[in-house]
Amino acid sequence: xxxxxxxxxxxxxxxxxxxxIGQHGSDAKFIAGGHSLLPMMKLRLAQPAVLVDIxxxxxxxxxxxAGDHIAIGAMTRHMDVEKSPVLAQHVPLLAHxxxxxxxxxxxxxxxxxxxxxxxxxASDLPATTLALGATYVxxxxxxxxxxxxxxxxxxxxxxxLAEDEMLTEIRVPKMNGAGWSFHKFNRRAxxxxxxxxxxxxxxxxxxxxxxxxxxxxxxxSSVSAALAGGASIAxxxxxxxxxxxxxxxxxxxxxxxxxxxxxxxxxALEQASA
Amino acid sequence: xxxxxxxxxxKFTSDVEPRxxxxxxIREVLNLTGTNVGCDTSSCGACxxxxxxxxxxxxxVLAVQADGANITTIEGMAAADGTLHPMQQAFMENHxxxxxxxxxxxxxxxxxxxxxxxxxxxxxxxxxxxxxxxRCTGYHNIIKAVMAAAGK
Numbered sequence: 135x136x137x138x139x140x141x142x143x144x145x146x147x148x149x150x151x152x153x154x155i156g157q158h159g160s161d162a163k164f165i166a167g168g169h170s171l172l173p174m175m176k177l178r179l180a181q182p183a184v185l186v187d188i189x190x191x192x193x194x195x196x197x198x199x200a201g202d203h204i205a206i207g208a209m210t211r212h213m214d215v216e217k218s219p220v221l222a223q224h225v226p227l228l229a230h231x232x233x234x235x236x237x238x239x240x241x242x243x244x245x246x247x248x249x250x251x252x253x254x255x256a257s258d259l260p261a262t263t264l265a266l267g268a269t270y271v272x273x274x275x276x277x278x279x280x281x282x283x284x285x286x287x288x289x290x291x292x293x294x295l296a297e298d299e300m301l302t303e304i305r306v307p308k309m310n311g312a313g314w315s316f317h318k319f320n321r322r323a324x325x326x327x328x329x330x331x332x333x334x335x336x337x338x339x340x341x342x343x344x345x346x347x348x349x350x351x352x353x354x355s356s357v358s359a360a361l362a363g364g365a366s367i368a369x370x371x372x373x374x375x376x377x378x379x380x381x382x383x384x385x386x387x388x389x390x391x392x393x394x395x396x397x398x399x400x401x402a403l404e405q406a407s408a
Numbered sequence: 409x410x411x412x413x414x415x416x417x418x419k420f421t422s423d424v425e426p427r428x429x430x431x432x433x434i435r436e437v438l439n440l441t442g443t444n445v446g447c448d449t450s451s452c453g454a455c456x457x458x459x460x461x462x463x464x465x466x467x468x469v470l471a472v473q474a475d476g477a478n479i480t481t482i483e484g485m486a487a488a489d490g491t492l493h494p495m496q497q498a499f500m501e502n503h504x505x506x507x508x509x510x511x512x513x514x515x516x517x518x519x520x521x522x523x524x525x526x527x528x529x530x531x532x533x534x535x536x537x538x539x540x541x542x543r544c545t546g547y548h549n550i551i552k553a554v555m556a557a558a559g560k
Contacts, residue, residue, distance in 0.1 A: 135448050142409060142426035142472050165473075172468050173450060176429075185426065189473065213462075237539025238524075239517065240450060242462040243469065323538035324451065 137175035144187045148273055148302055151188045156275055156298045158184040164300060165189070166209055169236065169244035170252040194247070194302060197221060203269075206304045208247025212259075213238070215246055225306050227314040227334055231262040234316065237324045251301045253286070253293040253350070258318065260287065261351035262332035265343030268306045274299035287350035312336025315405035317398045318345070321385065328385045329394040333402035335361070342402070347378035347395055354378070357399060367407060371400035411475040415440065416484030424471045431455045431466035433474075434481060442482035442512045446541070453540030456513035456520075457481045463520030465539070482512035485519070495519050495557045504553035506544035514540050518554045528558060 143158075145151035155162050161183035165171055168189075174180040188194070194209035197218045204224050206215065215221060215232035222229050235241055235249070235258050249259045250270060263270075264283045271280055275298055286294050295301060314334040318327045330345025340361050342354035356376035360369060380391035412421050415438060422437055434440050434457065443466060446454030450468040457466050458480040485493035492500065495515050505511045514537065521528065521536040528536065533554045534547070542550060 136429065136432075137427045139425070139427055142470075165470075168470065168473065169450065169468055172470070175427075176448070187473065236450075237453070238521065238536055239453060239456055239463050239465045239539045240468075242459075242464050242520075323535075 135176035137172070138178060138181040140175075140182055141184045142187065143184065144190060146190060148188075148191060148194065148300060151186055151191065152273060152275055152298060152300055154186045155300070158186070160297050162186055164251070166245045166248040167211065167243040168248075169240050170248055170254065170257075188300070189245075199224065200305070203305045203307045206246055206306065208251075208301045208303060209245050210247070212236070212241035212244050212246065212249075216241060224308040225266065227309065227316060227332060228259075228262055228266060228306055230314075231258045231316050231332055234258055234318050240324075246304055247301045250286075250304065251293065251295060253288075253291050255287075255290065255348055255351050256326045256346040257351070258327065258330060258332070258345055261330060261343035261345040262316070263304060263306060263343075264351050264353050265332045265334065265341040266306050266309070267341060268304055270301055271303035271305065272299045273302045278302070280305075284353055290349040309334055310336060310338070312338070313406035313408060315402035317402050319394055319398060329380075329391055329398055331395070331398040331402045333399065333406050335403060335406040340403070340406070342374075342399060344374070344378055344395060344399075347375065347380045347391060349379060349381075352378045354399065357403075361403070367400060367403045371396055371403060374399040409472055411472055413474055413477055413479055415479045416481060422471075426470065426472050428471040429467055430457075430459075430469040430471050430474050430479075433471035434466060434479070440481050440483050444509055444512060446509065446513075451539075451541070452510070452513070453517055453537075454510055454513040456516040456540065458516055458520060461520075461523065463517045480516075482515060485515065493519070495522075495554070498553040498557035499550070502549050502553040502556055504545065504550045505542075510540060510542045510544075514542065514550055518550075518557065521554070522558055526558065528554075530555060533558075 163182040194207040196207040268283045317331045327345045332343040344352035356373040374395040444454040446452035455467045
């Protein structure tokens with residue numbers, strides 16, 4: 135499978151990348167590691183006229199302790215997120231989830247920014263950063279703005295990013311020792327999750343993100359609200375799909391996904407609370 | 409577009425269409441056909457090679473993205489005098505292959521795995537090779553081979 139023909143340009147800085155995408159308009163796409171975009175282009179589900187390669191913008195690859203949060207450059211690869219000692223200490227849920235993206239070869243290429251900007255509800259990192267209350271920093275021709283993860287995902291593969299904006303940084307609050315758990319239920323190694331759950335629970339509350347349970351990654355707010363109101367884990371987990379809109383596919387019916395989500399949320403909360 | 413790459417120690421300069429996949433460039437332009445195309449959907453790992461020392465799936469990398477990179481394919485693993493790489497030798501000694509189609513990708517992924525984790529447990533080898541599918545062996549002897557190459 136070979137992608138449809140396109141023009142290829144390379145950006146050496148974020149400003150140049152935004153200028154290039156502005157020049158080429160809505161037929162242009164950024165490419166970072168390419169592990170979401172290239173498979174779609176090979177299937178001709180995406181046919182951008184121009185690719186703006188941002189993978190050589192080296193100053194977008196970093197993981198920094200920024201006080202109350204960890205700042206992660208958008209071009210940071212999954213493998214570097216997975217193996218980061220800073221994240222292992224302060225946001226272990228994210229490092230762990232990154233280690234479940236695809237397989238090692240995929241994690242050598244794919245980036246956290248690419249995964250989030252792609253906004254696939256079946257991807258692990260959008261739902262995980264959503265559960266963690268992350269903020270995304272995006273840059274456009276008129277400067278930068280910050281978007282809460284809970285405001286970012288609009289519909290299937292659609293985010294709040296404008297055509298001429300680029301995701302540059304992911305800010306994830308430190309977990310401060312909160313318990314956590316990550317479940318990725320799939321039939322075969324390296325498959326997408328049929329249902330995935332990223333959960334944490336600590337002194338300041340809880341967060342539960344659901345993978346592949348709707349048109350966007352889902353924040354299971356009803357579960358956290360129930361826990362905050364004193365509900366038992368079992369009662370809170372029964373609300374797992376209150377904020378979700380699961381659909382059926384080759385792997386699972388709606389009923390099966392609904393059941394799985396409740397079971398996995400309960401298990402995740404039990405582990406996060408242990 | 410012109411790209412410059414080093415493949416198995418040799419420098420190449422080529423003019424490629426931007427949509428050329430790295431695996432097609434390696435196989436069809438450089439005629440290094442040891443790197444196989446299996447699923448062509450970044451699932452099976454048959455196309456794995458080393459890009460700047462790390463295993464990647466070359467069906468999901470554009471040749472233009474590899475511009476400037478140092479690439480090693482299965483043809484670059486044995487020494488110049490034909491002595492097999494220790495991982496190749498371990499696959500041979502442990503019968504880590506049957507039809508051989510997945511083997512180049514397995515060897516490239518396994519050497520990359522040991523580079524990152526020189527002292528893996530058997531479980532770490534199994535998880536570390538999750539991106540490579542073998543339909544013959546049931547993986548048993550592949551795992552044995554990788555453990556042997558790790559000196560266990």
